[in-house]
Amino acid sequence: MDNLTTCTRCGSDACYVDEVNNDIKTQFCYGCGFQTNSVMKEENEFYQEQISILPELYKDLISKDQNDLMWMPSMINLPDKGMVFANGPSKSDWGWAAVKAVPVTEEEKEKYPIPNQKSKFYEWRMDMTTLKMFRELEYMEALSYISVLPE
Numbered sequence: 336m337d338n339l340t341t342c343t344r345c346g347s348d349a350c351y352v353d354e355v356n357n358d359i360k361t362q363f364c365y366g367c368g369f370q371t372n373s374v375m376k377e378e379n380e381f382y383q384e385q386i387s388i389l390p391e392l393y394k395d396l397i398s399k400d401q402n403d404l405m406w407m408p409s410m411i412n413l414p415d416k417g418m419v420f421a422n423g424p425s426k427s428d429w430g431w432a433a434v435k436a437v438p439v440t441e442e443e444k445e446k447y448p449i450p451n452q453k454s455k456f457y458e459w460r461m462d463m464t465t466l467k468m469f470r471e472l473e474y475m476e477a478l479s480y481i482s483v484l485p486e
């Protein structure tokens with residue numbers, strides 16, 4: 336990863352910047368697990384729409400940096416690896432939940448049909464028994480747990 340900068344939210348040097356085009360720049364911080372992009376500004380209608388569908392915890396955790404960019408917790412969902420998402424009762428008591436994906440076996444595949452596709456089944460499922468909580472600044476450990484980052 337060559338586009339790493341200092342995160343304006345947590346100060347770590349693991350913030351990955353991607354210039355999608357001249358107008359849109361995305362920032363994804365592996366230090367704190369938060370993300371933002373150039374259109375995530377309070378007055379922006381698109382931003383307002385985007386956050387309206389977020390879980391309450393996500394709304395509560397959104398914060399504004401010195402450039403008026405709104406940072407929100409990331410939500411990773413990779414069908415063949417797993418999920419990492421912010422989880423907890425309140426913004427003063429939360430962490431990252433990581434859940435591993437496991438292959439669907441031949442015996443159980445009937446339980447995981449792909450909607451609107453006859454006789455097709457998912458190959459992977461999220462195994463909630465693997466759910467493990469990580470602290471706020473252990474985001475990278477959570478990603479390692481689901482093998483997105485090496486151990």
Ligand SMILES: [Zn+2]
Nearest residue numbers: 342345364367
């Ligand atoms: Zn950060």
